[in-house]
Amino acid sequence: MSNVSESDANPQSESSSNVHPGETRSNPSSGQFPKGRSGNPKGRPRGSGSRGARTSAFDVLLDKTLTVTNGDQTREVSMEEGLQQRTFRDALAGKRLAIREVLKWMMKREEWRAKHEPKPVVKDIPPFIPSIDPDNADAALVILGIAAPNPERADIRADRAQLLLEPWAAQAALNRKRGSEPLTERNRYDVQRCTRDPKSLVWPGSRK
Template sequence: MTKRSKTSHSGSARNPGWFVKGRSGNRNGRPKTSRAEPPSAFEVLLEKTLTVADRGGTRKITLEEALQQRTYQDALAGKRMAMRQLVQWIIKREAWLAKQHAPGAKRPMTVLIEHDPKNVDAALVLLGIAAPHPARAKMGGARAELLLEPWAVQAALRRRRGGQRLTDKECEQIRQCSRDADSLRWPRGTGE
């Protein structure tokens, strides 16, 4: 049993209900506080909702979702920090998915490989990398001849390494395969 102090708080009279300093009447000790920490200002902001325009209407999303969508758009635009963040999200998601599945069980993956040049041609047109050759569209061959879009040719010219000058034959081949060869900016040292 604990010792009780002999005087009250005022110090004038004895009080049998008071305990010695440092000792409590609770044998289990002071109860632990169960109060949750208040959220940070950043967490409060992330929980706010925004109204955004979406396909002709409006919808509400959280600020966190808006930031994720913006990061995704920046990654598609080629911004490196956004691309890194997106890769981290993918890694985190894959780790979570791996943890959810039973150990040793792998997700089935089906890989279909089809060697059909028509599919490649359609993909190049769909992605805007190439367009059908207007002068040869009616020739009736097995495949329609395509011309590369100027932006794709320009990107390839910019990525050239080595600094060797393009030959006249190479320049002519590029002109023949490009849709609008007159709009191209040729590398330095080229006679174009």
């Protein structure tokens, strides 16, 4: 005769007695939880996801430094600067992805400059108008007695009359000269060359 009790014959009888009415107990060995109930009621801790881990690892990577050799000189640069230099060299080598990345950098730089750099001040400069000596006043100068034809240049075939200023007109202009700057030798030469009887002129600051 067997000594096995009723409870030993039915091992689930004791555990099933702890289940409340309307509830079903999951099988511990199945690894599943009842429908509608989470196995982790408090939820996943913040930053424990794969995205947070990747972001943290990337930040740590950018904080590292590299030793760059340029000729005989070596210096330490950040990981970000090192990656930028590598991308720039790849772009110069003709790699398309690197060229696209460098072009993006250039566009961002131009956008930043257009937004932050001061705009140049454009000044309205009047157009340069060359000095013109019109010949339509020659006849009026002769009529008013301000100038007269130069006999020494009468045989010159020119497009306009060769005139000389009358001494009185040149002297009146010299007397009206104002300012502390004296006439230069070039100024004196031009006045004498264009005046009839230039020796009769009295120069400012001198006595006749």
